Amino acid sequence: MKTTIYEKDGSMVAVFEGRLDTAAAPQCEQDMKPLIDCAGRDIVLDCSALDYISSSGLRLFLGVLKSAKPKGVHVFITGMNADLRNVFAMTGLINLFEFKE
Amino acid sequence: MKALDGKINQKQHSDRRKSFFRSLVLPNDVQAVPQLNQFIDEICDSVDLDPAQTMQMNLAIEEAVVNVMNYAYPADVHGDVNIDVQGNDEQLEFIISDSGIPFDPTAREKVDTTLPLEDRPIGGLGIFLVRELMDSIHYKRVDGKNVLTLCKKL
Numbered sequence: 001m002k003t004t005i006y007e008k009d010g011s012m013v014a015v016f017e018g019r020l021d022t023a024a025a026p027q028c029e030q031d032m033k034p035l036i037d038c039a040g041r042d043i044v045l046d047c048s049a050l051d052y053i054s055s056s057g058l059r060l061f062l063g064v065l066k067s068a069k070p071k072g073v074h075v076f077i078t079g080m081n082a083d084l085r086n087v088f089a090m091t092g093l094i095n096l097f098e099f100k101e
Numbered sequence: 102m103k104a105l106d107g108k109i110n111q112k113q114h115s116d117r118r119k120s121f122f123r124s125l126v127l128p129n130d131v132q133a134v135p136q137l138n139q140f141i142d143e144i145c146d147s148v149d150l151d152p153a154q155t156m157q158m159n160l161a162i163e164e165a166v167v168n169v170m171n172y173a174y175p176a177d178v179h180g181d182v183n184i185d186v187q188g189n190d191e192q193l194e195f196i197i198s199d200s201g202i203p204f205d206p207t208a209r210e211k212v213d214t215t216l217p218l219e220d221r222p223i224g225g226l227g228i229f230l231v232r233e234l235m236d237s238i239h240y241k242r243v244d245g246k247n248v249l250t251l252c253k254k255l
């Protein structure tokens with residue numbers, strides 16, 4: 001599991017690669033810290049190379065959203081495959097995030 | 102262990118009708134989850150589940166096992182989690198057991214997935230996913246063990 005954060009066109013982009021399971025979540029949470037700390041810039045969670053996510057990963061995504069919303073920051077999910085999107089649908093998270101292709 | 106795994110798989114492929122049994126013991130350490138994922142991948146492969154179903158099975162079993170790892174034993178106490186799998190061409194049955202304190206994950210209140218963001222609790226999705234993804238989930242306390250049985254029809 002690899003998490004890369006960079007800035008692009010005034011947005012913060014996080015790229016997730018591999019399996020975001022319970023074992024990978026603590027390191028990923030550390031790597032995602034800049035997303036929690038940032039203000040005034042929208043956030044893009046690039047999931048095009050994300051193969052798997054379990055509830056510990058969903059919790060991290062939800063945490064980003066919860067910290068962004070009061071700051072007026074938008075959180076977009078891009079490139080998520082149909083299987084993972086199904087997990088977001090099942091848990092109702094699909095209604096909370098903004099999805100982009 | 103590797104050689105034994107291979108043998109069981111081979112047997113499974115040569116006689117699809119026959120039921121099979123597989124077992125894995127993990128420490129109560131979430132860093133062992135990749136080992137669990139590999140085990141589940143092998144089982145799903147042996148009953149020809151497609152990638153989407155395999156992902157869902159991994160998710161359900163990871164959530165159930167991690168729940169045990171996190172709650173069955175006091176922090177800093179080493180304990181084991183047993184994962185027994187009984188399968189045939191009709192269903193997969195996972196029996197997850199531990200010798201920890203009595204803990205019934207099925208007694209947890211169901212998460213309301215329709216709540217708006219502000220009211221959404223950050224946790225509790227694990228057992229919710231197990232319920233969603235499996236056909237049945239049963240808990241019992243037997244001989245000082247927590248025994249959680251999950252079933253998936255194929």
